[in-house]
Amino acid sequence: MQILIVEDDARVAELIQRGLEEQGFKTTIAYDGLSGKKLVLQNHYDLIITDIILPKIDGLDLCKQIRESKPDMPIIMLTALGTTDDKVEGFDAGADDYLVKPFEIRELLVRIRALLKRNNKILNHNGNVLKYADLEMNLHTKSVKRNGIEINLTPKEFNLLEYMLHNTERVLSRVEIAEKVWNTHFDTGTNFIDVYINYLRKKIDKDFNKKLIHTKSGMGFILKEQNNEN
Structure with a gap:
């Protein structure tokens, strides 16, 4: 190497x-x-x-x-x-x-x-598209759409959303996100994961009535189709 x-x-x-x-x-x-x-x-x-x-x-x-x-x-x-x-x-x-x-x-x-x-992991998907509700991610073209509207994400925002799409309707702790998305140990003295969740919310949820990214107080975050939760 x-x-x-x-x-x-x-x-x-x-x-x-x-x-x-x-x-x-x-x-x-x-x-x-x-x-x-x-x-x-x-x-x-x-x-x-x-x-x-x-x-x-x-x-x-x-x-x-x-x-x-x-x-x-x-x-x-x-x-x-x-x-x-x-x-x-x-x-x-x-x-x-x-x-x-x-x-x-x-x-x-x-x-x-x-x-x-x-x-070094090679993705061998039969399909390169991840879908949840009206959210769609193409792993091949690195594009994201919601209700057919193109959403521009940074590489880190894309990686974070991809992990959430692979783990829909499951609470993801900050520790898990740090390890799986950033390959690092979560530092409780910083809140960069919350910052990126907020970035995603502004792009994925802000202009849509139905919110997909939710906070579970004291536990972490979840990608789930529901209307009334933070």
Whole structure:
């Protein structure tokens, strides 16, 4: 497995490289965002690890630009910024996971293996369309419609809705959503999952009389066809 490390702190980059290579991964280091972008476009990598604060191109813009040419590339962001807003900004840019510095290399390895395992699963559906009530998701074209109206979702919103469509009429806890959609452990100090649920509600439910995404107080969220519940 080939992993690109984009990190301007040479000491941190080399520590990550040594930890990964001890586990059998092959690694390349880029010390700025522009070099990282060039390497991604010229070579094959199975996963990218990038800091956010980088010279030339920052990690957020790098992530967005990678997503344009390689939309399925697994990306882990490393940063000292750990607030809910910082995490949401990282996920909005297209990151699959978010690790706050300082971290243990063992935790990074767990995140890497989870992402690689997920990315290597090939979906073999007889049909590529998930439907519930008047909501329809096409897994092949990555499109979502409600009552025939096209709804534009970000990649993370799409992944969250896909998981909910695979688990309709079942309460999904924040812990489960964090593990299954973000491949991370839920941090009770942040509320980024609630933020994304609210994003989805604004797009999926706001303009429709019948609400599909509901909150079960103290338990989590459920995708269910009913009229009167939060």
